[in-house]
Amino acid sequence: MKKNYLVIVLFAANVAAQQSPGGVSSNLQVWMKADAGLTTSGNNITAWKDQSANAFSPAVVGGPPQAGSFINFNPVVKITGSDVTGGYFRIPTNAPNFSNMNVTAGSAQTEVFATVFSTRTANQYSAIVTKNSGGFWDGITLANYNISGTTTNYRTGYAVSDWLSDGGSTSAQQTIDQTPSKMFLLHGGNTQSGSTNTNRLRVNGNTATTNNSAFFNPNSYDFSIGNNSAGNTQYGFEGLIGDVIYYNRNLTPAETQKVNSYLAIKYGITLAANNQSYTSSNGTDFWTGATGPTATYNNNIFGIARDDAGSIDQRQSQSQNTGIQPIMTNGSGSPVTTNTAASALSNDISSSIIGSDTGSTAYTTPITGPSGIVVNNRTQRIWLVQEKTGTVGNVTISFPISNTNQKVYLVRSSNLDTTFDTTDTWIELTNPTVINGLTYVSATIDFADNDLFTFATFKSSPGGVATGISLWNRADAGISPTTGSITTWTDQALEHVATQQGSNATPSVIAGSKTNLNFNPGVNFTVNTQRIGNISVQTVNSLDYDIFNVTKNGISGVAFFGIARNNTTKDGTNYDSPHFEASGTIAMRDTNGNLDYYSGLPGGAYSASIPTIGYTQVKDTSLSFGRNGAITNQLATYGAKGNITGGYYFGRNADSPLSGDDGGFTGVIGENIVYSRTLTPVERQKVDSYLAIKYGMTLATSAAPMNYLNSASTTNTDNVVWTGVGNTTFYNRVFGIGRDDAGGLDQRISIAADPAAIITLSTDTDFTSQNAPTTTHPAIASDKQFTMMGDNNLSVTAYSTPITIGGKTMNRLPRIWRAQDTGDMGCVNIRMATNVSGNIIPNPGTGSLYAILADDPNFTTNVSLKKITYSATNIDFAINFNANSNNNYFTLAVLPASAVPAPVTGKIVGISTVNDSWQPTTNNTYLELRSQKLGFVISRVTTANRLAMIQQPGLVVYDIEQSKFFVSNGSVWRELGIDNTKSSFCN
Template identity: 30%
Template sequence: MQQWNDQSTISNNARQTTGGNKPVFNNTVINGYPALRFSSDQFIDGLAAPGISTTNSWIFFLVFKQNSFTAGAANDGAGSYLMDRTSGTNNLMSLKIVNTDKFMLQKRNDDGSGLGGPISTISAASSQFVIADHYRQFGTAYGLFVNGKSDGTSGDDSGNLTGPTLRIGRHASTANGGLNGDLAEVIMYNNFPTTTQRQQIESYLAIKYGVTLDQSGGGKDYLSSAGATIYPATTSHAVYNNNIAGIGQDDGSALLQASSQSQNNLSVLSVSSPSTLTNGNFLMWGDDSPTITNSTNVPAPYINRLSRVWRAKATGSVGTVTLSFDLTGLGIDLTNTSRFALLTNTSSDMSTATASTATRTILGNVVNFSGITLADGTYFSIATDIIPGPGGVSGPTAWLRADNGAYLNAGVTLATNGQTVQQWNNFQGSASYNVSQATSGNRPTFLTNSVNSNPVIRYSVASSSLDFGAMGVSSSSSLEVFFSIRPTAINTTGSVNDGNGSYFMDRTTATNALFGLKASGTKFGYQKRNDANNGLGGVATTSNINTSTFQLVNMYRNYNVQYGIAYNGSIESTLADADGPMTLPNLKLGNHATTNVGLVGDLPEFILYTRNLTTNERTRINSYLAVKYGVSLSQATATDYLASNLSIIFPSASSYSGFSTDVAGLGRDDVSSLLQLNSQSVNTGSMVNLQIASLASDLSFLIWGSNNGSVTVPNTVDVQSPVLRRLGRVWRVSNVNSVGPVTVNIDLSTVPGAKLQADLRLIVDADGVFNAGTTALTGTLAGNIFTVTNVTLANGNYFTIGSVSLSTPLPVQLTRLTLA
């Protein structure tokens, strides 16, 4: 693009005649509109000064997206510049990135004095459009607004500052010192608008580009060019202040928006095809939650809906519209079309909603409803099939599973055993939460059959990592992370208060904000720090890091309430949270941001939620991970194992409390995408492995745990002929949904003495008293592994190993000792 013409009456056009410095015009970049693509060294220059006199107030509005940026300092010319001057003049009214990831209005007077300016507290987003205003209110302040929120001011020294000829997209003289991303619109006023006028301008830009105005700190209404409230985000629609978007016509703003969708990840809803659209008419909407889960608040015969409820705001009438729900990334099965309906109501209670299906069409992952009239104030949602999620807890922001989506390259070829992993794809949700590693020498390795028949991502050297891109998470968001992890070696020199020791998760660059998992001495430590560089510290487990087996670690922040960390499902440490905003930095899995003190070991699964979870939800996720990876949940607080439908599948907190050691299980849970056909506890000496060819029914489980009885002192009393002795260790089975015959493998290597196949029996009993009513089954012995096939284990059954011969030491029992 060579010239960008000014749409105001001033006609101050901008131009670039050098081919290599020309930005590229791209169609349909954001909400149906084009943008100019800059690659750090592209820029366009005003053909004249902007007409800002020495004592003018002024304000600029820029709508842009940064794919990446570099940070300079407040008093230098380094870092990414969004706007500067065309030559090295004293006078500055520039917009740049400083302090790692903050916006700065860099100003300097005509005489070279007063270098400085306000810096934002909100972090600059990458890969998402933002509305950034920077201004001078002469004699009062310089300041910044980000997405409509005041975010940094500094006093005005009343110095003379004449507007220089402006350069859009790069620093005046520094090559590659500019925007790497897209620029959609630039607006300048050589006066300072009133609060209402600024709100009108920001509303126009927000509607046009699908940018949700910042609703923190009391919220912000959307206004038309006439000053009318077209979305009352501070009053009647205050609960519905997420993913705000709208269609409408506003001749005073030259706005004709016939289709729209919020640019936010998983905003889901787009609205298009209004049958009537005239000046002053708008249809706006917002929803009640940035996350999406399942809800059973539905009218019959529907079974589920998205937990998110939208509310419409109509100004005038746009007639009928088409509502399109893009369910991509939610993992919903769309084959049963009867489960999908548009739900509308005059209240947010969807159990009494009207269900509409007459105009429903499904194309790919998009469910469309055409010819829909949304009256002012209408509440609506969509009935769907169930959204899968670990433990049935839907809506993870990131769910990384080694058994799905580990790629040798950039998402084309799945890695096979022993190959390095360049990209690990998000199993459910937005692809923007894939993780990757561009440097081949820093890539971890994919290994199959490494934990309970499941694969792992192995970090062999402390420099290995897989990195997230922009997280796009609110600074006031609650956070919750789950790891299945086995560090095989750790550096124990650090704590949650420093940068030493092994890091299992950190940020990709050295931001103020910290949300990390590390070795705090010999414990797992959750390291935290807020946006203002305060509150360094955190919480640590009381359990030691186990370097020989897998464990489950769960760390959370319940915003402004509590920090916590759990080990194998039991919360071991908490801390009150009064730290305030913490913008989730781009996360690095497996290493520290700047020093190679990373994970050496295995990471088969990582789950991130950007909301606070209930105790029940945590238990369901931990149960899913425990069954999958053979990890026994801690019973420091008695805890049952739960399926995705909330049912108890192993009652370790009640009737099975004496059998909560070395718990493992077979299971199928479709909502959790779990199919475990071969399982054994990862605990050393766990002994029992069970296998089954298939599980035909969803929500089928066969889970067992032991009484941790002796394997060296035999029981010769509680036995039934022909069995003469048995192990003191007994296992008990929970069979859910009639799981059929299995193969039982018992590792007898920890049982002293020789074993004879002919003497060994698998003993199964219904009540745990083995002197009557038992079934004794023969099997085969290969080395120390005793195998019995086609074994039916009913719910509540007990089993152990016995011998039919006193001459077979199972185990050795000393009956006589003669000394000569």
């Protein structure tokens, strides 16, 4: 029994010894990891147990620090609040095993690893890991100092010495720009040899910076995480902490790489290119860096791996670099919210690690899919898979989408083949899942070593104009969340992500409605301090560029959109290249900050009654502007402005971190588009057409009407969906519904953006719900189907125009509507409001009210009438307009009561064939009614029975399922009374 018991104890001890960061256990004195040892009350951390053999139990001081945050799906500790109020952790000198941390004076060696993200904005020191005197910071110090007033730039240092002043003279320091990532791996170390003490600091495994300074013995001081050892209130750390690891010896380069690999895989960190191999605890590579293919695909590295001795159990992973990043999950299914919720890898020392090139994640590279797969572009970015150790099997790859109707395909090419074509593996991503506020779709695949993959989709662009687009912000796509205050606004061109800037609140989403952007949502700035933007990207990459912006009527204040000349200058000269103001003023500066133009627009401020489509043409030496499709007016000429390299913002640019001098605005933005080139006139007309149909706008004027084009147009006269040229009479309140997949248009409900508009079109009888991004309106059946409409701008307040139809004199409204069908859309639903102020349609009184429809505005050709019931609010009906024609006219008319004859009573009504030339036996008739006592009976059948009948010309039946009469021409049924060759009422 004793022998068996001894075996068990030794086995357990061996397992415990195997668990260490990267398998490096010798002289491991402190190992704090946020995924183990935490005790919480709610999210308040009450204890955090050390995982080294010393098993320290640090005291929780102040705060307390918080649980509940995650980086790469692993828990991290969050410290918030200024200074000590956020809390920190302390191992006191009287703790059991404390002396194990001591170093030997004269030959002292230390290594400290910490994964952190700093959020302190005060220009003050933040102690991350310390074992120092507190008051004078003598001893071990890993700390940073905010140098930007934002969460962007920190000067970070490590020293085992006296931290003098800012630490610059005694510590090894690096400046960290936190913009590219959500987590950083800090590695400080020192080596003392007699009187020489060398301090070192690495960030994400890069080349160490060094500083020789006098050694100061840390042995007699507390070990603290999140403050200095004395706990001075002004030096508290704020931000996220994942792991903290302390060795009191120097690690070999191979050992250092193992620890770095453990931390990088766990937290989705891309190691520096000069030191990029991800190594397992047994020394084999999970990912061999900077050689062969990894020299190209050495960006955005992440992956799943299992290494029992190295304490790696990463089951789901995503690069923590900013921007759009895929997620990899072990096994088949969907992404999960935490690492432990995914299934564990089956085999020890197994991995699947992914890196990418530097291409954009925007769908900008043309590609052709296999038969049945409709795509036109793939992401510019390509990812490499390395499975160098063990067997992983199926993994799930997930990628974000901007709307749930988007079809995305994972395209896998084997053996480093960079040509993606129809011979590769194509898998549709499905099963939308929301992770951290973004919607991802997923595909399951079993990768092989050196596979490449990318993502393909059918990518739309405004009006089908894709070349040179560099920014496309839509209020109906890319916004998260879709209700309430916005946290991210992803542009649909290059997928730049706009976020909160500083402490200024962000705008919110306002739903689309009849009075808000033609049933499309908008981004609503309710106070002039709100803003959202991205001041880390380059908005334009050309000296010449075009800008479209759509704003709702009624905006007020100052700046609503602007482009920065660069991303480093933080003052009032930086955000005007150009910027646009609600008053109509445009400001334009050159690359040096000199003001080239600052003045209002021709025609004055933006309209108070209808939205505005603004078009600005920026050239290196001139600035021009046109609104709502009208020709551009040159506003200014100036000397060459130079290259503009800055980001962009919506709203206020004053206040940190932008620190400009322009106030914000109040109002609603619908859309904003930037092209890094000058569009041709036809291209501009296509973009204007897309925006005009979407927002119910009439382009130009009735005196100079324009054709509305679809995405296939190559001139201003082909693929016209609304003929404006030569149509001055009916070029008022132009609007419509339509679908143009390549052009980014899916307008299912519409009303003209005009206070006098009274007609709403819809794909169903719901005339109030918004159009996008979530809609209950049925989809338009086919690509490039449109129903467009305009009117003659005459009165609707009296039935004052006589008209004769079928020998009866009626009185119609002077206003006539003209409709143009493209693609044979079929029945469209129409609501005519009768109660619009200044345009109230009167009650017909004792007369009978009819909607009348014809192929001409005089109502003489192919006339149809539908008797309707007057309502003091709305009149609803549906029309199937002539297919692919603009010969469709309708209005309302009243038949006076005096023109309606009395009903016929007491007489036999029938058909007589008294003329000998009309006989049942001749070939000029097929219907005979002969009955003295019995009525004429129509067969009543189901739809299935009707379709199965042997048809004869003139056969009439009643379909009891559809409640309609049908007549056959011998081969095809049509509804009785409906002529499929001309426009007609549907209901």
